[in-house]
Amino acid sequence: MLMDGFHVAANTAGNQYQRYKAILAQERLPVAFVDLEVMQRNVDALAKRAAGLPIRLVTKSVRCLSILRRYYGKGPFLSGLMCYSPAEAAWLAEEGFDDLLVAYPSAETADLAGVIRQLRLGRNIVLMVDSPVQVDHLDRMARESAAVFRVAIDLDMSSDLPGLHFGVRRSPLTTPSDVLALARRIDGCTGVRLMGLMGYEGQIAGLMDDVPGQGLRNLILRRLKAWSGPQVNARRDDSVHMLKKAGIHLRFVNGGGSGSFESTRTDPSVTELAAGSALxxxxxxxxxxxxxxxPAAGFAVRIARQPKRDVFTCSGGGYPASGPSGLNRAPIPWLPEGSRLIPDEGAGEVQTPVVYDGPEELRIGDPVLFRHAKAGELCERFNELLLIENGQVVERAKTYRGQGHCFL
Structure with missing residues (x-):
């Protein structure tokens, strides 16, 4: 059934734990998994939030070919992939994917050479630039190889207040004039062709603003987002208009992330959104x-010892996420509901103690389910994802790591 726009399972949290416990009963733990039915509901919610704009699927947040293939080109609202490395884009092109946008600049000549090989085969790969130095490097490589790189310009979308930088430090291009100057530099090159513009408002897309027990922080973040959103949308829109006025036309304008659809889609210049973590x-x-x-993805570790009545120590589990160090980067115990880490120990590489004093009768050998703080980074810890549907494992899908790839 549905309630307040969210799916409400007929099972209780306890039954949810028992369901996953039964599904994973014969598996060697630790193991990572994705619940396909839950993931599909998240994708459906993304489509509704996009309000008609196409969505470019962010590979960094997925890192599994099977799942990328499940959604790539399967719906009118899913269009192309956003990659995080030229080498990754070249590999995905070899695997049959096309319409690939690399969201981060790279100076790795060997990786860029791999892109050139795919361009010669007719694949559509667009690289990101934010500096004349990058443009000149690409131009030299292209001319030496009798090729043409397609590029997009990365516009900085952070906001500044006195004493506060609200956003991520990505691009040095902070004004429409900066964008126009780089576009003209590109226009003067024979080995580089401008295709698009990207403006990622990480301060809106990547910051939670409704965290329980953090009322004041939530209020401040909401006000900062409400102030920053229109400002950066105008910066992106003005950049596009300035390029048009100069006779420079773009094939696409990319914006947003899983957490900023509501803000980004109000920018009339944006032709596509980007999302991955929401899956x-x-x-x-x-x-x-x-x-x-x-929650559609998680990992299970097995209880191996019980030092106290309410403490269950699991084998493995120490899978922190990147970013500023802190508790919000640690994996969190998920099921059985009410499990929690011990702050002085946290999640360890070889063992993770969990405090639990709930209705489930946990024993040595039982699983404890965790969720990773970020999305695709979980795949850097496991060779495969167990894909679950209709109460059973329907596929053992290799991650990038399982296929022998580590691009950064």
Missing amino acids: YAPALFDHYRNFKLE
Whole structure:
């Protein structure tokens, strides 16, 4: 049934734990898994939030070919992939994917050479630039190889207040004039062709603003987002208009992330959105005011010892996420509901103690389910994802790591 726009399972949290416990009963733990039915509901919610704009699927947040293939080109609202490395884009092209946008600049000549090989085969790969130095490097490589690189310009979308930088430090291009100057530099090159513009408002997309027990922080973040959103949207829109006025036309304008659809889609210049984390719904996406997701991915570790009545020590589990160090980067115990880490120990590489004093009768050998703080980074710890559907494992899908790839 549905309640307040969210799926409400007929099972209780306890039954949910028992369901996953039964599904994973014969598996060697630790193991990572994705619940396909839950993930599909998250994808459906993304489509509704996009309000008609196409969505470019972010590979960094997925890192599994089977799942990328499940959604790539399967719906009118899913269009192309956003990659995080030229080498990754070249590999995905070899695997049959096309319409690939690399969201981060790279100076790795060998990786760029791999892109050239795919361009010669007719694949559509667009690289990201934000500096004349990058443009000149690409131009030299292209001319030496009798090729033409397609590029997009990365516009900085952070906001500044006295004493506060609200956003991520990505691009040095902070004004429409900066964008125009780089576009003219590109226009003067024979080996580089401008295709698009990207403006990622990480301060809106990547910060939770409805965290329980953090009322003042939530209020401040909401006000900062409300102030920053229109400002950066105008910066992106003005950049596009300035390029048009100069006779420079773009094939696409990309914006947003899983957490900023409601803001980004109000920018009339944006032709496509980007999302990936919303598929798996990691812990860092639990508390947004404008939308809610269902946890679709997790990992299970097995209880190996019980030092106290309410402490269950699991084998493995120490899988922290990147970013500023802190508790919100640690994996969180998920099921059985009410499990929690011990702050002085946290999640360890070889063992993770969990405090639990609930209705489930946990024993040595039982699983404890965790959720990773981020989405695709979970795949860097496991060779495969167990894909679950209709109460059973329907596929053992290799991750990038399982296929022998580590791009950064």
